Amino acid sequence: MDILEFASELFVHMGPNERAWAATMTKYLKARGHEFATADSLRQRFANALSYYQVLVRLVNTEMAKIIDSFHEMTPIPFQNYTNTHNSVGHVQDGPSIYLQSRCPLCFGGSHTSRLGVSTIACIDANFQIKRNPTEMTEDDRAVPGEDDAVEPGMNVPNSVLDTCGDSFVAADGDRVEASAQWFDDTGLMALLCRHDIALYVANMRTAGEKQFYAFALVTALFKELPEWWTVGILYDIACQIH
Incomplete structure (x- = not known):
């Protein structure tokens, strides 16, 4: 065995x-x-x-x-009382979603107290070794967002700021040659994991570098499955860039 x-x-x-x-x-x-x-x-x-x-x-x-x-x-799992009864962002109210509980019962099942002052801990990183070769794409697939400078749900910055970061932000080791978006449809993956190394969400990267919006998308996806009263500790090697 x-x-x-x-x-x-x-x-x-x-x-x-x-x-x-x-x-x-x-x-x-x-x-x-x-x-x-x-x-x-x-x-x-x-x-x-x-x-x-x-x-x-x-x-x-x-x-x-x-x-x-x-x-x-x-058996209902005992959670703290939900403090915001006017939930309008799609967050679950009683505790972590069934999806998160099934991914890691240790992180998202049962009571949630921590000496670190957070309800749970997650980490983010990118992997540029997992690429996808180009496939036939339609014009709809290649469509770019409109010029409407709206504020994305859950964000405190307008689209123009997020677009600007796409041109200026790369990982701390950005001098390293990464997969080029010219040759690959997906240049890598960025994943959000719990503290037990279980992947909770994975995003396909379609740019040559490690952009801010991938981390924002993963964190936003996680928050939608958690009560608003939860505090999450995020570990990220360049977390200062998304403070």
Whole structure:
């Protein structure tokens, strides 16, 4: 079981190659006096065992999700009283949304008190290694926002300010050569994770650099799933830029 768990985790971080794994193990064991009756027996058994193991892991995770969902239906989770009865921004009132509770029950289920003075902690960062090649796009897909300088919901700055940051803002290591928007439809991903490294929201980046509005979009999406009385600690390597 330990070997199967190790192999499953290994194949998440590298291209899965059961044949190479089996060939290495066969040669390693043969040098120590352990030989198989047929040349391909270890690979076949290992591939079957790994497949069954991964199915069992998914079944366990599904069963755990059912238990969590049934708990929400049977037992109301005690939350602090919601302080703003005139909720007009789409925030949930009693506590974190079912979506957030299902993503991480430790962060968003049960009572929420912290010695740090916040209800929960999240972090944001970008990954420029995950790109998407160009696809056929229609004119509607390429349409740009209008010139109406309105203030976006939940923001304290007009669109013109957000547009300006798109031209001037890059990550602190902006001198590094990033994927060019000229060659890729999606130049990378930016994700917002909880403190247990579970991805809560992911945004496709379509610019050559790490722009402010991606972080704004992720934080706004998170706030819409939380009560307004929650205080969230955000960790971001260039958080000073979006203070």
